[in-house]
Amino acid sequence: MARRKLERKPLSFSTTMRNPMRIAPFIEALLPFEGMRLDNDVIESIIKEVLRKKIYATMPEKRNKVFNEILNDSELEFTDEQLEKIIKISPQNHKEAGFDRGWPSRFDTWYKLPMEFGFVYYKMGEKIEISDAGHLLAQTLEMPLKHANKQVQNIFLNALAKYQTDNPFRRNLIDNAPFILFLQTVRILGEKYNWNKTGIYRLEIPFITCWPNADASELARYINDFRIRYGKRPSEEVVYDACLELLDSTNENRFKIDQITKEGVDDFIRKLRITGLISIRGMGRLIDINKFEIDRVKYLIDTYANYQLFENEYEYYLYAGTIDNNLIEIISNENEFDIADIRLNTLNRWAKETDTVTIDEELKILSSRNGKSKHELLKYIDGPTRFEFLTSIALKQQFPAIKVVPNYAIDDEGMPTFTARGGIGDIEVFGPKDDVLVEVTLMQNKNQATNEIPGITRHLKEFGDHENKSVYSVFIAPTLHPDTHYMIDFTKFKEKLEIIGYTINDFVNELRDSKEISDLKIDD
CATH class of the missing domain: 1.10.10.2090 (Arc Repressor Mutant, subunit A)
Structure with missing residues (x-):
């Protein structure tokens, strides 16, 4: 039987998943439940997993001193008893069709858009499925960010290429892709x-x-x-x-x-x-x-x-979740352009035309777990990429005479699209006395040390000898984990390579008080 259509409604992907990058951790939380038949007990277990991973937080949870401390400390974890209490004290006054009021309906709001994109499929009483596209997206969380970027881009390109406003999960008189x-x-x-x-x-x-x-x-x-x-x-x-x-x-x-x-x-x-x-x-x-x-x-x-129309939800999910390898394998035309010049021209323009207060405030937003940019353009750049861009601008603003060379990927406007690819440093800075690798990360837990410092050490070695110049790295993160301090000291002792660690706030303050980049070379 054909679905009953009601009215024309403006396209709205999701109010819950405004940032598409949030989808991957939600899918990862669903992985242990793949193949299970969905019922309220399974939903409660999925909700606990989402809360345990701190992907979603409730207001009562944030207001509770103990829970809020755990929520904001990447080293602390919720116990099962604490998760049960959070669910109990945070009733969800929400109702979605086909799901009970409360947390079951909240579950549906989390996963509704991933299902429309073909990443997952679920229905009460039926087995939970995760498509090839969904698995590939979840895998990006285990990959170094610099290697995951292209895969994330391709997965969402595949999903949006196939997305239909009047898909079987919606009821809309508007019919287009x-x-x-x-x-x-x-x-x-x-x-x-x-x-x-x-x-x-x-x-x-x-x-x-x-x-x-x-x-x-x-x-x-x-x-x-x-x-x-x-x-x-x-x-x-x-x-x-x-x-x-x-x-x-x-x-x-x-x-x-x-x-x-x-x-x-x-x-x-x-x-x-x-x-x-x-x-x-x-x-x-x-x-x-x-x-x-x-x-x-x-x-x-x-x-x-000329797209195929679907009345059946499951068939649409299979269509959307299948990767179009022909689309993915098309080579970019960027080799027809001078990428380096485009990137540097845009960076220099932003450094000249944007006031330092705006750049500093935007950097400090990244130091906050819940900070959100409201800038008309910067808000569309995901956090890790924006971090590289803003840091490059700040360096060029403060030291206009030196050469600042970021390695983030760009579009034809010179605006960053993804972070620097693997195998190269984030930002290379060349001055009359100092050549510096500037590396940034939003990672704050203990993996910060093992994921970032060995890579920086390798990049410094590959940076080579720069005759009559001081060569070192500046590493910036929202906070510096104690293991990171240890790894920095170990690198200096074993490799005779210098890495100076900064929190974002300390970096901004020290940078704006510096006359030359060597002023950043202080003991961390």
Whole structure:
């Protein structure tokens, strides 16, 4: 029997999983339960595992002194008794269709989007499944971040290429594949209409999320006409009214302006950004196709513009969770560009045009477990990558005469997409007297020492001899684990290599008091 469809609703991937990078740890928590039949007892065990891994925290948990201490200390773990108490004192006033009110419904909100992306499948009374794509995503948590980046990008690219607004897990009169619709519309706007800049402006994204069908040509014409009438900087109210018309609705309580012009836009950009196929231009105003990925974009449009429709949830899950190896194996076009120049030009521009207070505040946000950037562009860059970018900017701002060479991956705009790949340092700094490897991590537990310090030691050895220069490394993290201090001392004793460790806050303070980079070379 066909599903009953209700109304047109703007695309909204998830309010629980705004950051797609959160999905991997949720899937990892589900791994021990793969193959089990889902019931409330299994759900409670999954919830305990999620809480144990500190992937999700409740307000009563944060207000409890003992629980909050455990929550904020990576070395401490919850006992089973403590987990049971947390569940008891944190009743979830939440109800999802097909699940009991409370924690069972909370479980569904966690895993609903991963199921739509084809990573997992579950239904009360049926066996829990994790797809190949889901397993690959969970595996990235065990990989060094620098090696996991490309795999994460490919997995989400595969998922979003296949994602349909009216998939069997939703009830929506809007029928399109939003990522493909975006790519097609950008390409048509660039080829057919005479605008100075390609791409779609932030306040045109709601037209994508509210567009009723898959007709990209008509959508491009609509956007062109809208620009002619209202310009490229329309008011949110004008965009909102246009979207209500597209939704065939006058219900402003059902579809609020912030939902359509702010929350939905941020959600859309965050999800697309992780694929590596879009660039953000004009300090966040313009969303465009990454020119490094033109061949992959062409394949996506050719392959997925005419998509298969599904009525059966399980069949859609199988479709979404199957990896398209042809898509993954396409080589980037970035070798046609001077990557190093693009990266450095963007870094230098940010160092000149952004005030030091903004950069320092953004760095300090990364030192907080719950800190969130509100910057119009930086908020779309995931934390580890943003850390490398901000540190590079801060160094260039403070020491404009020296050469700062970051190694993070970039889009065609020069904005970072992922952290530096494995085998090279994060940031290389070359001065008249000092050549310095700057390494950063958001890791804070005891693995900080074993995962980071041996790699830094290896990078320092490979950095080579720099005649008449002092060569050393500066290592920065939110906090420095005691084992890290030990490993730093051991490296200095055994290898005769110097690593100076800083917390983020100490680094920012010391940097802004420094006249030259050698001033950072203090005993940690």
